[in-house]
Amino acid sequence: MPALANAQSVALQLEKVRPKVPVLFERDDILLTLIQKRADAENVSARNMRVPLQIRPGGKASQHTMDGDDLGLGSGSVYDVATLSPVFETFGVQITKLVEYATTGNERAVENATKREVASGMKQFRMYLDALLQTNGNGVLGSIASFASTTWTLAQPQGAALFYYNQDVQVYDSTLTTNRGSATITSVDPLNKQITVNANPGGLANGDVIVPSGLSGAQPTSIFGVKYHHVDSTSGTWLGLSRATYPEALKTPHFAAGNAALVPANIRVAVNKLRKVLGTDVLSREKLIAYMAPEQEHAWEQLGVTISEIVRNQVPSEAPMPDLLFNQQAEKRMAGVPIKTSIHADTTRIDFIALKRWGRAIMKEIDYYEVGGQTVFPVYGASGGLASSYLFYFTTGLQIFMDGPRYGAFVDGLAVPQGY
Amino acid sequence: MIQVIREDKRTPAEIEHRLAQAGGVNRFGEPNFRAVWGWSRLGWIGGKWVDRDPATGGMIREVVEARWVPKYLPFDRWHLERWLPPEIYGSSENWNRITQETEGVQLVEALGPFPSRGEYEHCLTLEGPTGKFVQLDGSVCEWVVRAIEYSRGLPASAGLRALRDREEKKGTDYEKWAYDVLDDAMPALHGCPFVVVPRMSSADRRTADRGTRELA
Numbered sequence: 001m002p003a004l005a006n007a008q009s010v011a012l013q014l015e016k017v018r019p020k021v022p023v024l025f026e027r028d029d030i031l032l033t034l035i036q037k038r039a040d041a042e043n044v045s046a047r048n049m050r051v052p053l054q055i056r057p058g059g060k061a062s063q064h065t066m067d068g069d070d071l072g073l074g075s076g077s078v079y080d081v082a083t084l085s086p087v088f089e090t091f092g093v094q095i096t097k098l099v100e101y102a103t104t105g106n107e108r109a110v111e112n113a114t115k116r117e118v119a120s121g122m123k124q125f126r127m128y129l130d131a132l133l134q135t136n137g138n139g140v141l142g143s144i145a146s147f148a149s150t151t152w153t154l155a156q157p158q159g160a161a162l163f164y165y166n167q168d169v170q171v172y173d174s175t176l177t178t179n180r181g182s183a184t185i186t187s188v189d190p191l192n193k194q195i196t197v198n199a200n201p202g203g204l205a206n207g208d209v210i211v212p213s214g215l216s217g218a219q220p221t222s223i224f225g226v227k228y229h230h231v232d233s234t235s236g237t238w239l240g241l242s243r244a245t246y247p248e249a250l251k252t253p254h255f256a257a258g259n260a261a262l263v264p265a266n267i268r269v270a271v272n273k274l275r276k277v278l279g280t281d282v283l284s285r286e287k288l289i290a291y292m293a294p295e296q297e298h299a300w301e302q303l304g305v306t307i308s309e310i311v312r313n314q315v316p317s318e319a320p321m322p323d324l325l326f327n328q329q330a331e332k333r334m335a336g337v338p339i340k341t342s343i344h345a346d347t348t349r350i351d352f353i354a355l356k357r358w359g360r361a362i363m364k365e366i367d368y369y370e371v372g373g374q375t376v377f378p379v380y381g382a383s384g385g386l387a388s389s390y391l392f393y394f395t396t397g398l399q400i401f402m403d404g405p406r407y408g409a410f411v412d413g414l415a416v417p418q419g420y
Numbered sequence: 421m422i423q424v425i426r427e428d429k430r431t432p433a434e435i436e437h438r439l440a441q442a443g444g445v446n447r448f449g450e451p452n453f454r455a456v457w458g459w460s461r462l463g464w465i466g467g468k469w470v471d472r473d474p475a476t477g478g479m480i481r482e483v484v485e486a487r488w489v490p491k492y493l494p495f496d497r498w499h500l501e502r503w504l505p506p507e508i509y510g511s512s513e514n515w516n517r518i519t520q521e522t523e524g525v526q527l528v529e530a531l532g533p534f535p536s537r538g539e540y541e542h543c544l545t546l547e548g549p550t551g552k553f554v555q556l557d558g559s560v561c562e563w564v565v566r567a568i569e570y571s572r573g574l575p576a577s578a579g580l581r582a583l584r585d586r587e588e589k590k591g592t593d594y595e596k597w598a599y600d601v602l603d604d605a606m607p608a609l610h611g612c613p614f615v616v617v618p619r620m621s622s623a624d625r626r627t628a629d630r631g632t633r634e635l636a
Contacts, residue, residue, distance in 0.1 A: 017605040024598050029590065057479040077478075111606060119598035123591065255518075264541045265509055265518050269530050272465045279472060280465075280489045294583040301571070301579050305502050305541045307564065308571030309582035331549075336492035336499070336542050343587050417576070 010095060011376040013114035014392060018368065021394070024122045025366040030130040031226070031291060031342060035400060038359030049361045051082040051239070051401050055249050082239030084399040086363040087222055091125035093117050094379065097388035124164060125394050131162035132212070132223040133400065134344050138176060139211040139222030141169070146206055151196045156416070157348040159193030168213035171201045177218045180204060224400045226291070226351050230254070230410045238405060252405040253277070257413040262299040266411050267335045267350070274352055274409040286354035286407070290337040293345040299417045300334055350411045357407040364397035427496065429457035431556070438558040442565040443502070448537060452503045453565045455556055461499065463491035464532030468523045484523040486532065497547050498556045500564055501540035509535055543568055
């Protein structure tokens, strides 16, 4: 009987952990997975999904004497259908032959190598999807403020926060019309808001925007992120509906800070806009979160109304003081709303997201890419011969929707505190 | 059936006293910190209100007015507040610019009048990690007040560093957790064959060792 080849061994190990792949993906520590899968998105074709929405309520109220007077007619609710096109996102993990040499004859070693690749691959894939969720649906992860050779300095607010090492990206002109070509990121420096790439695409110019690999054509579409749904405008479209048709229902209440520092009034104005629409108990009923970057959490700390992260970190469970923070499990709040911080969030915004109003339309659940039961694939070299590595892919098909942009609020144009 | 729609509570005098002692008093002689019950702490919210039918969620009416409603949620929890001076809110002109909203032809003050004597803002909700009720307790309040006061004295750069460290830790925490999850998918002892050996006393073990040596 021939010895078990490592490719088979890796495939075997991948199959062993396959039931855990959704578990790894669904951990609710990023915004993407805080948004629950919802069953009210219906597949109607290979390309579209429909979400029925009650845009305007129906019924006519009037007062009567009931002394033979006319009760009048009624009216019905206004329904419309939002349409979504799921996008398929894939993450390829490549294991080199070196792993085999390092692990031959030891199942546990192969298992560890596979585990490492699955865990780190999934971590990176989630980071990538979460980055897309910060965008306005066009996949723009950053824009180039300036460049020197192959080092690109990226514009605020996102800077380089949405990129990772070895990511393949494409560059478009600022109008998202001309695709200038591709590049691979060779280093990321989020603090200086810089990335370095292997080679500049031809015609690179300041103001160009960067999108992930795989998007194509003019005005590409990707995952509909926070900035797609939370828009305070009465023009344009939202999930196929014209905002001009339902101007009051398809815009998100917002407060423009005008590059001023965060103050409690900003937050209360924004939250109250939401409470006026959804009711005063919206904060708990709708699972509202204040979604922001660490920069704005820091600005909130600077107001001196919350316990600093330093103190929270200094309260171990064995501390001789009341563990009021329940070993750091107690939520930090902003004006009573639980704070959810993400390094991917826009540094100049705070979004109040009513999580119950958001949903994930899933066309393909997260899993390995599979062809005829095979999940590990050989890699071919430039000559056409085999390369000394093999591949597996995580893949999912999804889109993000919400019941209506009105069910949210945001503050934008906030100043970023010094030190960032 | 009697339905309680609002539960009003006042902070015990002893807690008020301890908070004032721990956090001091402001320029108006009022305590810097106070504990408030969610239902009892009201604030102005002005603008266009949408009233909905609680049963169906359907809209009943829209009305432009200022309402005096609970400021924080959850309503049935104790909240700790800290007094912020009026300077934090800028000038009254700036306050109007920020908070005045136009609804149709009406100008409404979304947050009420300018807080010329400062305002108490939310610091912490007393509840457990899963949102469980936590009773108001003097020692807990004192601890929170001291923690916030201590936080205020820390340099901004240290706070920034702590936030960055926490975010970096999230990545390593995920990897550790993912490894554990994947371990659960693996067979016991990573699939290596094993036999169960019953527990032996030291005398039995000596006998067994002697037997093994003799066999060898």
